[in-house]
Amino acid sequence: MNTTFVTEAAQQHDIRAHAISLLGPLVAAAGLVWAILQPHRITLLHPRGQGFWWLVVEPPLYVVAAGIVFTLVVARPLLADLERHRATTR
Amino acid sequence: MVHWLFAVGILFVGLCLFAEALAGREVWHMRHWRKYLWPALTFVLGLFLWPVMAFFTNSAIHMYAHGSWADGLMLAGAAELGLVHGRLHSPLWRLTWPLAFVITGIAFIVHEQNPWLFARSAFLHHLIGWTFIVGALAPLALAFRPRSAAFQAAFAAVIVVVSIQLFADRDVAPIFGHLSPLAGQQHR
Numbered sequence: 001m002n003t004t005f006v007t008e009a010a011q012q013h014d015i016r017a018h019a020i021s022l023l024g025p026l027v028a029a030a031g032l033v034w035a036i037l038q039p040h041r042i043t044l045l046h047p048r049g050q051g052f053w054w055l056v057v058e059p060p061l062y063v064v065a066a067g068i069v070f071t072l073v074v075a076r077p078l079l080a081d082l083e084r085h086r087a088t089t090r
Numbered sequence: 091m092v093h094w095l096f097a098v099g100i101l102f103v104g105l106c107l108f109a110e111a112l113a114g115r116e117v118w119h120m121r122h123w124r125k126y127l128w129p130a131l132t133f134v135l136g137l138f139l140w141p142v143m144a145f146f147t148n149s150a151i152h153m154y155a156h157g158s159w160a161d162g163l164m165l166a167g168a169a170e171l172g173l174v175h176g177r178l179h180s181p182l183w184r185l186t187w188p189l190a191f192v193i194t195g196i197a198f199i200v201h202e203q204n205p206w207l208f209a210r211s212a213f214l215h216h217l218i219g220w221t222f223i224v225g226a227l228a229p230l231a232l233a234f235r236p237r238s239a240a241f242q243a244a245f246a247a248v249i250v251v252v253s254i255q256l257f258a259d260r261d262v263a264p265i266f267g268h269l270s271p272l273a274g275q276q277h278r
Binding site: 016019020023024027053054057059062063065066069070074075077078081082084085 | 098
Protein backbone atom coordinates (compact mmCIF):
# COMPACT_ATOMS: atom_id res chain seq x y z
CA MET A 1 0.00 0.00 0.00
CA ASN A 2 1.13 3.54 -0.70
CA THR A 3 2.77 4.88 2.50
CA THR A 4 1.42 8.41 1.80
CA PHE A 5 -2.18 7.11 2.04
CA VAL A 6 -1.36 5.19 5.24
CA THR A 7 0.19 8.30 6.84
CA GLU A 8 -2.76 10.49 5.78
CA ALA A 9 -5.26 7.97 7.18
CA ALA A 10 -3.34 7.78 10.47
CA GLN A 11 -3.22 11.59 10.71
CA GLN A 12 -6.96 11.86 10.03
CA HIS A 13 -7.58 9.18 12.67
CA ASP A 14 -5.49 11.12 15.20
CA ILE A 15 -7.40 14.34 14.51
CA ARG A 16 -10.73 12.56 14.98
CA ALA A 17 -9.58 10.88 18.20
CA HIS A 18 -8.30 14.21 19.49
CA ALA A 19 -11.61 15.93 18.65
CA ILE A 20 -13.61 13.21 20.45
CA SER A 21 -11.40 13.47 23.53
CA LEU A 22 -11.91 17.27 23.58
CA LEU A 23 -15.73 17.28 23.32
CA GLY A 24 -16.48 16.49 26.97
CA PRO A 25 -13.79 18.72 28.56
CA LEU A 26 -14.86 21.64 26.31
CA VAL A 27 -18.49 21.30 27.42
CA ALA A 28 -17.46 20.98 31.09
CA ALA A 29 -15.23 24.06 30.71
CA ALA A 30 -18.13 25.98 29.13
CA GLY A 31 -20.30 25.12 32.14
CA LEU A 32 -17.53 26.23 34.50
CA VAL A 33 -17.12 29.56 32.67
CA TRP A 34 -20.90 30.07 32.82
CA ALA A 35 -20.86 29.36 36.58
CA ILE A 36 -18.09 31.93 37.09
CA LEU A 37 -19.75 34.58 34.90
CA GLN A 38 -23.23 34.09 36.40
CA PRO A 39 -22.81 32.72 39.94
CA HIS A 40 -26.39 33.75 40.78
CA ARG A 41 -27.54 30.92 38.44
CA ILE A 42 -26.24 28.47 41.07
CA THR A 43 -28.94 28.82 43.70
CA LEU A 44 -27.06 26.42 46.00
CA LEU A 45 -24.69 29.33 46.69
CA HIS A 46 -27.60 31.40 48.08
CA PRO A 47 -30.26 28.84 49.01
CA ARG A 48 -32.30 31.01 51.39
CA GLY A 49 -35.79 31.62 50.03
CA GLN A 50 -35.37 29.30 47.03
CA GLY A 51 -38.00 26.69 46.26
CA PHE A 52 -37.26 22.98 45.85
CA TRP A 53 -37.05 22.98 42.04
CA TRP A 54 -34.87 26.11 41.91
CA LEU A 55 -32.41 24.26 44.17
CA VAL A 56 -32.56 21.06 42.12
CA VAL A 57 -32.08 22.69 38.72
CA GLU A 58 -28.56 24.18 38.52
CA PRO A 59 -27.95 24.73 34.79
CA PRO A 60 -24.18 25.57 34.81
CA LEU A 61 -23.51 22.52 37.03
CA TYR A 62 -25.65 20.37 34.73
CA VAL A 63 -23.51 21.45 31.75
CA VAL A 64 -20.34 20.53 33.69
CA ALA A 65 -21.92 17.18 34.65
CA ALA A 66 -22.94 16.50 31.02
CA GLY A 67 -19.33 17.06 29.92
CA ILE A 68 -17.91 14.79 32.64
CA VAL A 69 -20.45 12.00 32.11
CA PHE A 70 -19.94 12.15 28.35
CA THR A 71 -16.15 11.89 28.79
CA LEU A 72 -16.29 8.95 31.19
CA VAL A 73 -19.21 6.98 29.76
CA VAL A 74 -19.06 7.69 26.02
CA ALA A 75 -15.74 9.22 24.91
CA ARG A 76 -13.28 6.92 26.74
CA PRO A 77 -14.76 3.58 25.53
CA LEU A 78 -15.23 5.11 22.08
CA LEU A 79 -11.55 6.11 21.89
CA ALA A 80 -10.55 2.59 22.95
CA ASP A 81 -12.76 1.15 20.18
CA LEU A 82 -11.36 3.62 17.67
CA GLU A 83 -7.85 2.48 18.56
CA ARG A 84 -8.89 -1.19 18.33
CA HIS A 85 -10.50 -0.55 14.93
CA ARG A 86 -7.36 1.19 13.73
CA ALA A 87 -5.20 -1.75 14.85
CA THR A 88 -7.37 -4.32 13.04
CA THR A 89 -7.53 -2.31 9.80
CA ARG A 90 -3.82 -1.48 9.78
CA MET B 91 -36.64 25.70 34.45
CA VAL B 92 -38.12 22.78 32.50
CA HIS B 93 -36.34 24.14 29.40
CA TRP B 94 -32.99 23.78 31.20
CA LEU B 95 -33.69 20.16 32.13
CA PHE B 96 -34.52 19.34 28.52
CA ALA B 97 -31.48 21.34 27.39
CA VAL B 98 -29.18 18.94 29.31
CA GLY B 99 -30.72 15.89 27.64
CA ILE B 100 -30.60 17.52 24.21
CA LEU B 101 -26.97 18.58 24.78
CA PHE B 102 -26.02 14.98 25.60
CA VAL B 103 -27.77 13.72 22.44
CA GLY B 104 -25.87 16.35 20.42
CA LEU B 105 -22.54 15.28 21.93
CA CYS B 106 -23.25 11.63 21.09
CA LEU B 107 -24.13 12.60 17.51
CA PHE B 108 -20.90 14.60 17.17
CA ALA B 109 -18.88 11.67 18.53
CA GLU B 110 -20.60 9.26 16.13
CA ALA B 111 -19.90 11.61 13.21
CA LEU B 112 -16.20 11.77 14.19
CA ALA B 113 -15.69 8.08 14.94
CA GLY B 114 -17.84 6.72 12.11
CA ARG B 115 -20.91 4.52 12.39
CA GLU B 116 -18.88 1.28 12.25
CA VAL B 117 -16.84 2.19 15.35
CA TRP B 118 -19.85 3.72 17.13
CA HIS B 119 -21.74 0.42 16.74
CA MET B 120 -18.86 -1.68 18.12
CA ARG B 121 -20.57 -1.73 21.53
CA HIS B 122 -24.20 -2.77 21.64
CA TRP B 123 -25.31 -0.35 24.36
CA ARG B 124 -23.81 2.60 22.51
CA LYS B 125 -25.79 2.21 19.31
CA TYR B 126 -29.03 2.44 21.33
CA LEU B 127 -27.82 5.36 23.47
CA TRP B 128 -28.96 8.51 21.67
CA PRO B 129 -32.05 7.00 19.99
CA ALA B 130 -33.22 5.75 23.42
CA LEU B 131 -32.44 9.10 25.02
CA THR B 132 -34.47 10.84 22.30
CA PHE B 133 -37.39 8.49 22.94
CA VAL B 134 -37.20 9.15 26.70
CA LEU B 135 -37.08 12.93 26.10
CA GLY B 136 -40.27 12.50 24.07
CA LEU B 137 -41.84 10.55 26.94
CA PHE B 138 -40.93 13.31 29.42
CA LEU B 139 -42.72 15.85 27.24
CA TRP B 140 -46.04 14.22 28.21
CA PRO B 141 -45.84 15.31 31.88
CA VAL B 142 -44.91 18.79 30.62
CA MET B 143 -48.08 18.76 28.52
CA ALA B 144 -50.18 17.38 31.38
CA PHE B 145 -48.96 19.71 34.16
CA PHE B 146 -48.47 23.01 32.28
CA THR B 147 -52.06 23.49 31.21
CA ASN B 148 -52.05 27.30 30.94
CA SER B 149 -53.44 27.20 27.38
CA ALA B 150 -54.83 24.69 24.90
CA ILE B 151 -52.21 25.60 22.26
CA HIS B 152 -49.47 24.95 24.83
CA MET B 153 -50.87 21.44 25.40
CA TYR B 154 -51.23 20.72 21.67
CA ALA B 155 -47.66 21.94 21.05
CA HIS B 156 -46.05 19.79 23.76
CA GLY B 157 -48.21 16.80 22.80
CA SER B 158 -47.11 17.05 19.16
CA TRP B 159 -43.40 17.36 20.18
CA ALA B 160 -43.80 14.30 22.36
CA ASP B 161 -45.27 12.38 19.41
CA GLY B 162 -42.58 13.63 17.00
CA LEU B 163 -39.62 12.87 19.31
CA MET B 164 -40.95 9.45 20.30
CA LEU B 165 -41.58 8.55 16.64
CA ALA B 166 -38.07 9.63 15.56
CA GLY B 167 -36.42 7.93 18.55
CA ALA B 168 -38.40 4.71 18.06
CA ALA B 169 -37.68 4.65 14.30
CA GLU B 170 -33.95 5.09 14.99
CA LEU B 171 -34.08 2.32 17.61
CA GLY B 172 -35.80 0.05 15.07
CA LEU B 173 -33.16 0.85 12.44
CA VAL B 174 -30.12 0.26 14.66
CA HIS B 175 -31.68 -2.94 16.06
CA GLY B 176 -32.35 -4.21 12.54
CA ARG B 177 -36.13 -4.49 12.92
CA LEU B 178 -36.68 -1.69 10.43
CA HIS B 179 -34.86 -1.82 7.12
CA SER B 180 -36.10 1.01 4.94
CA PRO B 181 -33.86 4.10 5.18
CA LEU B 182 -37.02 6.13 4.62
CA TRP B 183 -37.69 5.71 8.36
CA ARG B 184 -34.95 8.32 8.84
CA LEU B 185 -37.39 10.83 7.36
CA THR B 186 -39.08 10.77 10.78
CA TRP B 187 -36.26 13.09 11.95
CA PRO B 188 -36.94 15.99 9.57
CA LEU B 189 -40.64 15.41 10.25
CA ALA B 190 -40.03 15.69 14.01
CA PHE B 191 -37.93 18.83 13.44
CA VAL B 192 -40.62 20.51 11.33
CA ILE B 193 -43.41 19.56 13.79
CA THR B 194 -41.30 20.89 16.68
CA GLY B 195 -40.41 24.08 14.81
CA ILE B 196 -44.02 24.85 13.89
CA ALA B 197 -45.20 24.03 17.41
CA PHE B 198 -42.57 26.37 18.93
CA ILE B 199 -43.60 29.24 16.65
CA VAL B 200 -47.36 28.69 16.90
CA HIS B 201 -47.49 28.32 20.68
CA GLU B 202 -45.58 31.59 21.20
CA GLN B 203 -48.27 34.17 20.62
CA ASN B 204 -46.16 37.22 21.50
CA PRO B 205 -43.88 39.03 19.00
CA TRP B 206 -40.09 38.46 18.84
CA LEU B 207 -39.05 41.36 21.11
CA PHE B 208 -41.80 40.92 23.73
CA ALA B 209 -39.36 39.23 26.16
CA ARG B 210 -36.41 36.87 26.00
CA SER B 211 -38.55 33.72 26.16
CA ALA B 212 -40.70 34.96 23.24
CA PHE B 213 -37.58 35.71 21.18
CA LEU B 214 -36.12 32.29 21.96
CA HIS B 215 -39.34 30.47 21.10
CA HIS B 216 -39.36 32.11 17.65
CA LEU B 217 -35.62 31.52 17.22
CA ILE B 218 -35.77 27.85 18.29
CA GLY B 219 -38.77 27.30 16.02
CA TRP B 220 -36.96 28.67 12.98
CA THR B 221 -33.74 26.83 13.96
CA PHE B 222 -35.69 23.57 13.89
CA ILE B 223 -37.42 24.35 10.59
CA VAL B 224 -34.22 25.41 8.78
CA GLY B 225 -32.20 22.75 10.62
CA ALA B 226 -34.57 20.04 9.32
CA LEU B 227 -32.48 20.18 6.13
CA ALA B 228 -29.62 18.39 7.97
CA PRO B 229 -31.56 15.22 8.94
CA LEU B 230 -33.36 15.38 5.56
CA ALA B 231 -29.99 15.25 3.76
CA LEU B 232 -28.83 12.55 6.20
CA ALA B 233 -31.85 10.38 5.31
CA PHE B 234 -30.54 10.18 1.74
CA ARG B 235 -26.80 10.13 2.60
CA PRO B 236 -26.76 8.23 5.93
CA ARG B 237 -22.97 7.72 5.92
CA SER B 238 -22.10 11.38 5.38
CA ALA B 239 -20.05 12.60 8.36
CA ALA B 240 -20.64 16.22 7.28
CA PHE B 241 -24.46 15.88 7.36
CA GLN B 242 -24.26 13.99 10.65
CA ALA B 243 -22.10 16.75 12.13
CA ALA B 244 -24.60 19.34 10.83
CA PHE B 245 -27.42 17.36 12.49
CA ALA B 246 -25.45 17.31 15.76
CA ALA B 247 -24.71 21.05 15.45
CA VAL B 248 -28.43 21.88 15.12
CA ILE B 249 -29.18 19.84 18.26
CA VAL B 250 -26.37 21.51 20.26
CA VAL B 251 -27.46 24.99 19.08
CA VAL B 252 -31.03 24.25 20.23
CA SER B 253 -29.72 23.15 23.65
CA ILE B 254 -27.73 26.41 23.98
CA GLN B 255 -30.86 28.38 23.05
CA LEU B 256 -32.84 26.48 25.69
CA PHE B 257 -30.15 27.22 28.30
CA ALA B 258 -30.46 30.93 27.41
CA ASP B 259 -34.16 30.94 28.35
CA ARG B 260 -35.30 32.83 31.48
CA ASP B 261 -38.62 33.33 33.28
CA VAL B 262 -38.98 37.04 32.52
CA ALA B 263 -35.95 38.80 31.04
CA PRO B 264 -35.27 41.48 28.40
CA ILE B 265 -34.01 40.73 24.92
CA PHE B 266 -31.60 43.25 23.34
CA GLY B 267 -32.83 45.79 25.92
CA HIS B 268 -36.52 45.18 25.09
CA LEU B 269 -39.00 43.95 27.67
CA SER B 270 -42.69 44.57 27.16
CA PRO B 271 -44.41 46.06 30.24
CA LEU B 272 -47.07 43.39 29.65
CA ALA B 273 -44.46 40.66 30.33
CA GLY B 274 -44.28 41.59 34.01
CA GLN B 275 -41.41 42.24 36.40
CA GLN B 276 -38.01 40.91 35.38
CA HIS B 277 -36.90 37.94 37.49
CA ARG B 278 -34.70 34.81 37.31
